[in-house]
Amino acid sequence: MKKKYKRLSFEERIIIETLLKENKTKSYIAKQVNRNRSTITKELKLWLLKPTDIYKADLAHWYALENNKIKRTQDKINSHPRLKIFIYRSLLKGTSPELMAGQIKxxxxxxxxxxxxxxxxxKHIYRFRQSTLGKKLIKLLPYHHHKRRDKRKYGIKKTRIKDQVSDDRPKYIEERLEAGHLEGDLMIGVARKSAIGTIVDRKTRFLIIVKINNRKSKTVTHEFVKLLNKQPQYLRKTITYDNGIEMANHKWLSKKTGMDIYFAHPYSSWERGTNENTNGLIRRFLPKGTDFNNISMEELKNIENNLNNRPRKVLGFKTPNQMRSEEINKMNQTKA
Known part of the structure; x- marks a missing residue:
């Protein structure tokens, strides 16, 4: 008589997650949970497409439960497992829905x-926000709220930064053909009482982490100016920022650095996708709930150096530091 297949339990998934962290093989994991290797392979194929992907037992288990329910009405995400896995995997990396939509395109x-x-x-994330899975998904959002905020109050019509420019950013900046076009943002710490600034080059992915004492506009822009003015002029041409009020002092920043300042359109984080992705990498070192007031400049510098010396697939497996050096050498040859 053929043995009836039994779905993986939450306890088994916990063991899988633990052994993966210990770099155990699929065969070893299969033996520990008394399963066929193919069962483990099938489970991990859903979540671990790349070496940087993360397996979380609780999310994997709730996905399996939800996926096996008889659904009364299905939205597009529930109807297509491939799309659903892409979105859930992106949430695990800290990617915002705006950036996901842009990446998928x-x-x-x-x-x-x-x-x-x-x-x-x-809508998919907040559809059943009171359920256990709904709460988990909301917590994975970069800026999570128990209820979805009304975009009519917080959206396009609410302009808080005077004289901001969004529509006139030159098209060639999007093509990433030259270095010096930067993206900037703040990463917010626990209870929104601390923050650090991040600046990243769209072409080379070279990162600058800015330590700030508070989120006041003058404080943020002064610290940005200090570090930006240490860079050669040809490596600081423009900067695209989100709509945070900390950039209200943008005209002063532009005057002091000689850079043009652009602002991403509301709900269009993909216009600063490099910055969003880089912030996700930083979160591996400084997860949500970190009090940035307790992080020293030395620690931030170590993280910055780590990421600037990490090979990137998008750079042909070169590091941001290598790409930056190539840009400097090209400029020096041009001057010679």
Whole structure:
């Protein structure tokens, strides 16, 4: 008589997560949970497409439960497992729905299944916000709130920064053909009482982490100016920022650095996608809940050096430091 298949339990998934952290093989893990190796392989294929992907037992288990329920009405995400896994995996990396929607357009331009708006992603996450899974998904959002805020109050019509420029950013900046076009942001610490600044080059991915004492506009822009003015002029041409009020002093920053300042459109984080991705990498060192007031400049510098010396697939497996050196050498040859 053929043995009936039994789905993986939450306890088994906990063991899988633990052994993965210990770098155990799939065969070893299968023996420990008394399962076929194919069962473990199938489970991990859903979540670990790349070496940097993360397996979390609780999210994997709730996904399995939700996926096996008889659904009364299914949204597009629930209807297509491939799309659902992409979105859940992106949430684990700290990617915002706005950036996910932008990434999907780039990665799957001709695939109708892999096509979704950021608003549909938010609706999926908040659809059952009181459920255990709903609460877990909301917590994975970069800026999580128990209830979805009304975009009519917080959206396009609410302009808090005077004279900001969003529509006139030159198209060639999007093409990443030259270094010196930067993106900037603040990463907020626990209870929104601390923050650090991040600046990253769109082409080379070279990162600058800025330690700040508070989130006041004058404080933030003064600290940005200090570090930006240490860079050669040809490596600081423009900066694209989000709509945070800390950049209200942007005209002063532009005057002191000689840089043009642009602002991403509301709900369009993909316009600063390099910065969003880099912030996700920083979160591996400084997870949500970190009090940045307790992080020293030396620690921030170590993180900065680590990421600037890490090979990137998007750079042909060169490091940001190597790419930056190439840009400096090209400029020196031009001057010679």
């Amino acid at each position: 780039v990665l799957y331009p001709n695939d109708p299944i892999m096509s979704i708006s950021y608003e549909s992603i938010y």
